[in-house]
Structures are given as structure tokens and as C-alpha cells.
Amino acid sequence: MDNQKLDMKSAAFGLSAIITIVLNTFLVWAKESYKPLEEAMTTLSGHHWITHSIFDIVLFIGLGYIFYYINVADKIRDARLVNVLYLSVIVSTLGLIGWFL
Amino acid sequence: MSNILILTHPAFGILSVLAAVWLLVETMNANGLNQARITKAAYGVTIFMLLAWIFGGVWYVEYYPMEKAMILNGPWAFAHSFYMEVKEHLFFIPLILALYLPVVVTRNRLHANRTARIMVVAICINIIILSLSIEVAGAVINQGSKVSFVQKDSLGDKQ
Numbered sequence: 001m002d003n004q005k006l007d008m009k010s011a012a013f014g015l016s017a018i019i020t021i022v023l024n025t026f027l028v029w030a031k032e033s034y035k036p037l038e039e040a041m042t043t044l045s046g047h048h049w050i051t052h053s054i055f056d057i058v059l060f061i062g063l064g065y066i067f068y069y070i071n072v073a074d075k076i077r078d079a080r081l082v083n084v085l086y087l088s089v090i091v092s093t094l095g096l097i098g099w100f101l
Numbered sequence: 102m103s104n105i106l107i108l109t110h111p112a113f114g115i116l117s118v119l120a121a122v123w124l125l126v127e128t129m130n131a132n133g134l135n136q137a138r139i140t141k142a143a144y145g146v147t148i149f150m151l152l153a154w155i156f157g158g159v160w161y162v163e164y165y166p167m168e169k170a171m172i173l174n175g176p177w178a179f180a181h182s183f184y185m186e187v188k189e190h191l192f193f194i195p196l197i198l199a200l201y202l203p204v205v206v207t208r209n210r211l212h213a214n215r216t217a218r219i220m221v222v223a224i225c226i227n228i229i230i231l232s233l234s235i236e237v238a239g240a241v242i243n244q245g246s247k248v249s250f251v252q253k254d255s256l257g258d259k260q
Contacts, residue, residue: 004216007208014220017201021194028190047162049189053154056193060200079216082223089194089227100186 004078009064011073014081016063018088024056025095032099103164110157111239113149117199118232120145124202125225131212143206143221146228150199154192161189171249172242180245188238195228195235 006014031038031048041051067073073081124142127135165185172181202224209217 004214006205006214006216006220010205010208010217010220013201013204017197020197024190024193024197049158049161052190053158053193056197057200060197064204077216079219082216082220085220086223086227089198089231092194093191093231096187096191100183 006077006081008071008074008077009068011077011081012067013060013064014085015067015073015076016060018081018085019063020056020060021088021092023059024052025092025099027052027055028096029099103160106156106160106164110153110160111236113153113156114232114236114239117146117149117153117195118229118236120149121225121228121232124206125222125229128211128218128221128225131218133210133212136211139211139221140203140206143202146202146225147199150196150228154196157192168246171253172245175245175249175252177241177245177248180242184238184241184245188235188242191231191238192235195231198224198228 005011031041031052038048041048045051045054076084120142124139124146127139127142131139169181169185172178172185202221205217205220205224211218211221
């Protein structure tokens with residue numbers, strides 16, 4: 001019989017991916033509109049883009065494990081998570097395109 | 102070195118897209134016998150995407166600043182101000198999705214879990230569309246650089 005729910009870790013990291021994707025766009029807006037932030041990010045690793053990369057990956061992995069251990073994604077292990085993922089990708093992509101237009 | 106990086110970056114990006122297409126097809130035909138191929142394809146997407154990120158990142162940090170100055174002084178300044186700016190940040194979305202893929206694929210039996218199949222298909226579609234858009238942006242940036250050098254050469258000839 002078909003199972004309709006993702007396992008806990010997939011749901012936790014799915015939620016983490018959604019949040020990371022959205023925060024990625026927020027971080028772009030923040031560093032582009034507040035130059036001291038971009039300078040601080042440059043100071044941290046030598047280039048703001050490297051710091052941005054590390055931020056996104058650490059956030060994704062870190063939030064994924066946090067959500068997994070506190071069972072936060074238990075209630076959204078179904079297709080709603082997929083819909084929110086689609087939405088986050090579309091909104092974040094349009095947010096980036098709109099910002100630089 | 103710059104040429105090697107600038108060629109390997111989009112090559113790994115395209116390999117990641119091809120692996121995502123493979124994974125998409127395998128997932129839509131998940132039957133319990135192809136779980137090993139699904140896992141291989143998912144790891145393929147992740148590994149190729151990571152390589153595209155590393156090679157592209159090294160090139161962007163080490164070699165792009167000089168080219169950026171040329172583009173911004175050329176007739177296609179938008180190749181940097183729009184296409185590169187969007188590309189360098191949009192890339193993180195398929196990267197995160199590619200990192201997420203193995204989690205879903207290895208922890209769920211796709212042939213018996215409709216939600217997991219829908220999730221993998223959604224991720225593959227997003228990776229394919231975004232990565233191909235990023236490839237197009239790369240081509241525009243390359244062209245922006247080219248027209249800047251052509252303009253510089255033609256101005257140099259007149260002087």
C-alpha cells in the first residue's frame with residue numbers, strides 16, 4: 001500500500017530547505033541594501049559570496065538536524081510540504097529577479 | 102587555469118541537469134527494482150552540482166573581478182548588473198535542493214511512497230528549470246564579456 005507521508009528526516013530537511021531558500025533571498029536583499037553587512041561578510045571569509053555560500057549550507061544542515069530532533073516537521077510530512085517548497089522556490093526566484101531588474 | 106574553470110563549471114551544471122532528468126524518469130517509473138538507480142542518479146545530481154559550485158566559485162572569486170570591470174565598462178553592462186547578480190545568488194537554490202535530494206531518496210521507498218515521489222519530481226523539475234536558466238545567464242555574461250573586449254579592441258584600433 002502506498003505510504004502518503006515522508007519520513008521524519010526528509011520532512012525536517014525539506015522544511016529546512018524551504019527556510020534556507022527564502023532566507024537566501026532575504027540575505028541578498030540585506031547585503032545589497034546595507035553595505036556594512038556585505039563588508040562584514042567579505043571580512044569573514046575574504047569574499048561575501050563565500051560567506052553567503054557557507055551561511056546557506058550551514059543553515060540548511062543545522063536547521064535540518066534541529067527540526068529532526070525536535071520533531072517540528074511531523075505535522076507537514078505530506079504533499080503540503082511539496083507545495084510550500086514550490087512556492088518558496090518561485091517566490092525566492094522572483095524576489096531575486098525583481099531586486100536586480 | 103581560468104579557462105579550465107570556466108569550462109568545467111557549466112559542464113558540471115549540465116551533467117547535474119542530465120542526472121536530474123534521469124532521476125525524474127526513474128522516479129516516475131519507480132517500481133522497487135530501480136531503487137539503486139534512483140539512489141545513483143540522486144547522488145549524481147548532488148555531486149555534479151557541488152562540483153559546479155566549487156569550480157564556478159573559484160573562478161568567480163579569483164578570476165571574475167577583472168572581467169566584471171570590463172563588462173561594466175562595455176555595452177552590455179546588464180550582463181553583470183542583472184544576469185551575474187541573479188545567477189550568483191540564484192545558484193544557491195538548486196544547490197540546496199541538490200543537497201536535499203539524497204535525504205529523500207535514501208530514507209523513503211519511492212515506489213511505495215507517493216509523497217516522496219512527488220517531492221523528488223518537484224525537486225528535479227526545479228533543478229532542471231533553474232539550472233538551465235543559470236546556463237543561459239552564463240552565456241549572456243560570456244557574451245557581455247566578449248562585446249566588451251571587441252569594443253576595447255575597436256577603440257584601440259582607432260587610436
